[in-house]
Amino acid sequence: MELLVASAIGILTAAGLYLVLRLRTFPVILGMSLLTYAVNVFLFASGRLVMGAPPILTDATVYTDPLPQALVLTAIVISFGMTAVVVMIALGAYLGSNDDHVDDPVDETPNPEDAA
């Protein structure tokens, strides 16, 4: 169980980081999504992994920490909204300039030293 969750977080983070470092917006946004999945699982695991226990205080002694679940819910909603926003802005930028590179455009003002 621990191994499964830990390696899932690790693989998602590694793949996400690799994609985030790409040049074009589409892979970067995909990478962002993978990173947010990774962080959601990570948040979930931060309350310790317990199987088959209710997430509320009951008379039983075993229970799952409910707080990380609330945190994950908030994080999912926020990251979902943010991804939608970035897709819209990236689409606007791509359709406007017909170029979907993330980095700054090359400076178009000619450098006087280059001409000499």
Place this chain on the structure above:
Amino acid sequence: MSHWIILPIVLPAILAPFIVLAARYHIGIQRVFSVVGVLALIVIAVSLAWQTSDGTIILYQLGDWAAPFGIVLVGDRLSTLMVLLTAVLALFVLLYAIGSGWDDRGRHFHALFQFQLMGIMGAFLTGDLFNLFVFFEVLLIASYGLMIHAGGNARLRAGVQYVLFNLIGSTLFLFALGSIYAQTGTLNMADLAARAQMIGADETVGIRVAAVLLLLVFAIKAALVPLHFWLPSSYAEAPAPVAALFAIMTKVGAYAIIRVFTMAFPPDLEVTAGLHGLWLMPAALISLAIGMIGVLGAKKLDRLVTFSVIGSMGMVMVAISLFTPEGIAAAVYYIVHSTLAAASLFLIVDLVRTGRAHVDLTVARPVVGGALTAGLFFAAAIAMAGLPPLSGFVGKLMVLEASYPSSMMPLIWTVVLGSSLIAIVGFGRAGSVVFWKAHDSDTPEDAEAEADVARPAILSYVAVGGLLSLLIAHTVFAGQVHTYTTVMSRQLFAPEPYISKVLETPGKMSKPTEGY
């Protein structure tokens, strides 16, 4: 329990949807509501600052749930001062946006502006780390909309970079919060401070990782080198009033560092000792140097101002990373100065753009409305570069004085004084190219540009003049302000009243036996 403290968050949160729903097509009504809202915010902020000025700590338990189970808002001297600064800055920025007509060049400016204020106020007032994350997201998502207000390809592209960088920052923030929760089982700042002291000296790995991650997140917000890459192009491409409002956003990062790293992870805490001094001070010094070198190297006036923002954040962080009461006092004084100076510079750049059609640092026709604009630029540049007689100079003196006992004092003094010199040269070069050499030029491009220029509106000048007169007041009353920030930083370094107020105020608790 007084409800004043939640008003800075609730008021914009109600106004913004109201503006969207009821006044969508009436820019006049939007302007009235927006200005009245900000004026009310100033009144509330003054009252909050007044209530906390004697050292009172205001606690507001949402839903009356006791901390650390419920979310709390906490007002002390530092947070209410930042709230007041935000409200005052927002008023002048809003006046400029109305005067220059920026708010009418796209849709929903005023609604997004109010949401932005809600996020900033919430970030300053919250006493809970996860709630801080939520308010960061509120202010960020509003800032994404404001950043691309009025559209344009260059702005959209800069917007993509800005959004992506901040999304990565948010993800890091969540990783940091997860690690903190896993280590301590709490996200309430006061509770965290109490529990961090209980961690044994041999179990420091997890909490150290968490503290460093948190520091990284706040450093991204504060645009500390090498995490500053998002700032220059996004601030330069953002609409001028938006960039001026963003001057407070880098300070949110600085505020969060002061708050968390004086209370939860203070410098004398054994488990996280040595984390700040090792990294923060060199990074701050490099930020200061790179920012001011950028001022000298910039090819455009808007880029120049963005680099001066990085430089002045470097100065703030130098003062913070001393982590002494004197250092924090100087830092808070400099935060107020740097916010006002940066905001007025961004607005002045827009005055130049209105009167000149572009902001390249090349010789072009004289700026329309030149004398007044040039005078304002001169004053703001003096403030930003830290020349006497304005508050930049006073603030720099405070930082130098606070760093005198430090072991790194020779290095700090060298970088601070050297970077000031570079900044003076940079601002002097820009000002003379834009305003003095202008009369030598008579090229054909200038004739083409003539159609685009206009004299800026009177209200725009009023807004910039208002910000600069605040800077002058900040200089004249420097003694009083510094006394106040000194008392404030003593309060920050003695957090026991804060912690006991938050943790020991009774509130509702869940009672499982009665619940079902």
